[in-house]
Amino acid sequence: MRIFDPHIHMTSRTTDDYEAMHAAGVRALVEPAFWLGQPRTNVGSFTDYFDALVGWERFRAAQFGIAHHCTIALNPKEANDPRCAEVLDVLPRYLAKDGVVAVGEVGFDSMTAAEEKAFVRQLELAVEFELPAMVHTPHRDKEQGTRRTLELVADSGLTPGMVVVDHLNEVTVDQVDEAGCWMGFSIYPDTKMDEHRMVAILRRRVELGRGLGRVLVNSAADWGRSDPLKTARTGAAMLEAGFTDDDVDRVLWRNPIEFFGQSGRLLLDDDATSDAITDATATFEGNSVLRGSRD
Amino acid sequence: MTDIRPLADPDTVRAALDDAARQRHDALTAEVAADPSRLGRTFPAAARQTGRGPLPGLDGVLLEDAVRVGLVRAAAQGLDADTLLAELRELYRYGDSDEKRAVLHALAGAPAELDGSDLLHDALRTNDTRLVAAAMGPHSDRLDDDAWRQGVLKCLFTGVPVAAVTGLATRADRELAEMVQRYRREREAAGRDVPPDVQVVLDACSASPRHSDRKGS
Numbered sequence: 001m002r003i004f005d006p007h008i009h010m011t012s013r014t015t016d017d018y019e020a021m022h023a024a025g026v027r028a029l030v031e032p033a034f035w036l037g038q039p040r041t042n043v044g045s046f047t048d049y050f051d052a053l054v055g056w057e058r059f060r061a062a063q064f065g066i067a068h069h070c071t072i073a074l075n076p077k078e079a080n081d082p083r084c085a086e087v088l089d090v091l092p093r094y095l096a097k098d099g100v101v102a103v104g105e106v107g108f109d110s111m112t113a114a115e116e117k118a119f120v121r122q123l124e125l126a127v128e129f130e131l132p133a134m135v136h137t138p139h140r141d142k143e144q145g146t147r148r149t150l151e152l153v154a155d156s157g158l159t160p161g162m163v164v165v166d167h168l169n170e171v172t173v174d175q176v177d178e179a180g181c182w183m184g185f186s187i188y189p190d191t192k193m194d195e196h197r198m199v200a201i202l203r204r205r206v207e208l209g210r211g212l213g214r215v216l217v218n219s220a221a222d223w224g225r226s227d228p229l230k231t232a233r234t235g236a237a238m239l240e241a242g243f244t245d246d247d248v249d250r251v252l253w254r255n256p257i258e259f260f261g262q263s264g265r266l267l268l269d270d271d272a273t274s275d276a277i278t279d280a281t282a283t284f285e286g287n288s289v290l291r292g293s294r295d
Numbered sequence: 296m297t298d299i300r301p302l303a304d305p306d307t308v309r310a311a312l313d314d315a316a317r318q319r320h321d322a323l324t325a326e327v328a329a330d331p332s333r334l335g336r337t338f339p340a341a342a343r344q345t346g347r348g349p350l351p352g353l354d355g356v357l358l359e360d361a362v363r364v365g366l367v368r369a370a371a372q373g374l375d376a377d378t379l380l381a382e383l384r385e386l387y388r389y390g391d392s393d394e395k396r397a398v399l400h401a402l403a404g405a406p407a408e409l410d411g412s413d414l415l416h417d418a419l420r421t422n423d424t425r426l427v428a429a430a431m432g433p434h435s436d437r438l439d440d441d442a443w444r445q446g447v448l449k450c451l452f453t454g455v456p457v458a459a460v461t462g463l464a465t466r467a468d469r470e471l472a473e474m475v476q477r478y479r480r481e482r483e484a485a486g487r488d489v490p491p492d493v494q495v496v497l498d499a500c501s502a503s504p505r506h507s508d509r510k511g512s
Contacts, residue, residue, distance in 0.1 A: 054391035059423045093389045096339045265343060 001025040003231050004256040007218035017228045018064035024232035028067040032105045032134055035077045037223055046087045050094050067267050071104035071134050079118035095129040099267045101260040104134025108145045123156035131263050132162045146172040150179045182259050186220035187230035195234040199241045212250050297379045299368040300404030303353055303361040311358055319344045324369045331370035338386055363397035376409045387414050399429035412437040419446050428459040435461055444471045457492045463499045472500035
């Protein structure tokens with residue numbers, strides 16, 4: 001089983017996790033910029049963090065045979081602190097970099113005006129830098145937050161296929177599907193979403209003829225109670241439920257490459273991406289950016 | 296106005312690119328030659344617009360590094376040394392690891408009047424072996440003896456081949472030998488392997504013209 005975890009906060013994890021992830025089949029991942037638990041109070045604190053995402057963490061992952069990518073953004077929670085608003089001004093430097101495969105995490109936490117302002121501005125940056133957007137949906141009042149999210153995405157001019165709306169559940173998946181956006185699911189140890197519910201959602205999609213496209217499954221592992229192997233456990237649960245090896249490969253490997261490949265910034269070699277590109281849309285045609293491994 | 300030595304022969308670099316990438320490479324080079332202030336925009340995107348990976352025929356040289364040093368070289372022809380150094384500091388400050396490494400390689404080909412040793416100190420503070428190796432290249436002649444010895448020891452400690460260290464044969468001294476011997480004793484006391492490069496450094500120290508030098512002399 002080869003796995004691309006499309007959302008995991010490795011800065012918060014140990015080298016034991018990297019080893020276990022590699023043993024479980026993880027060969028690539030995306031680390032979205034997010035909240036660190038302790039709120040930051042100035043722009044410099046963010047730039048050092050962004051530098052770590054495009055520097056030290058990429059190096060650390062490479063030591064364990066895992067290709068590390070990231071997304072860069074001002075997250076919704078800290079968008080509410082006026083001392084951090086200037087983070088928006090330094091984002092363009094980072095959005096121009098190799099391995100930065102989306103603008104994110106953006107979206108809503110408490111549905112404030114400041115959050116919406118930062119969200120709209122960062123969707124504009126995604127358009128400007130021709131990058132996908134990774135959108136966090138609030139853990140409180142998720143349904144309403146998801147609805148407003150989709151309205152803002154529609155207004156942004158960003159193609160729905162360039163947007164993943166993350167942390168979905170049974171209640172929010174259909175509206176994201178109908179909007180044409182990618183559907184992200186974070187599999188947690190005992191809250192929000194688990195691997196068996198995930199399999200039920202996938203089975204329902206197949207039964208309704210919607211297939212396994214536009215679905216991303218991630219562990220969203222961070223400094224909280226979480227499990228970096230939840231992607232592998234979801235793959236195992238899919239196989240137990242009768243999905244094929246190819247279905248698992250589609251969801252856990254080819255789908256993330258198809259979505260983030262739209263950035264033109266993936267750091268994977270040809271062998272890793274060629275079959276996913278065959279699956280993907282015309283967006284990939286003529287794209288030589290995926291060529292060559294870096295480590 | 297400032298001459299930067301290329302990391303690889305420009306024809307070798309161009310030959311490693313396919314037609315489309317070569318055209319983009321030439322366009323980027325012309326862009327920064329015409330307007331050196333474009334370096335900050337072209338440098339980060341250079342690898343994905345041209346290529347990356349080992350450069351055929353040149354052991355240990357990466358295509359993306361050679362391309363980025365080439366862009367610095369093109370810009371440098373229109374910049375005095377101070378302005379170029381300021382530009383390199385900006386590229387390094389906001390660069391990812393690959394960009395930082397390319398800046399260090401550009402410094403390796405810089406003329407004597409340009410001193411970017413502050414960037415080497417930054418690189419040597421990291422544990423990123425690719426940056427440590429690049430920092431101990433030709434520009435490390437700007438490091439004072441204490442910093443240089445610590446750099447050599449860090450190479451041994453982090454597994455960077457000391458073949459990457461410039462000036463080992465002439466600069467190794469008794470002080471470095473004593474540091475490395477202490478490092479070896481520590482490894483032996485712990486029952487751990489001693490990296491073969493330890494002996495390489497000790498041999499260089501014995502054979503060096505500075506062998507009899509004491510610290511501070």
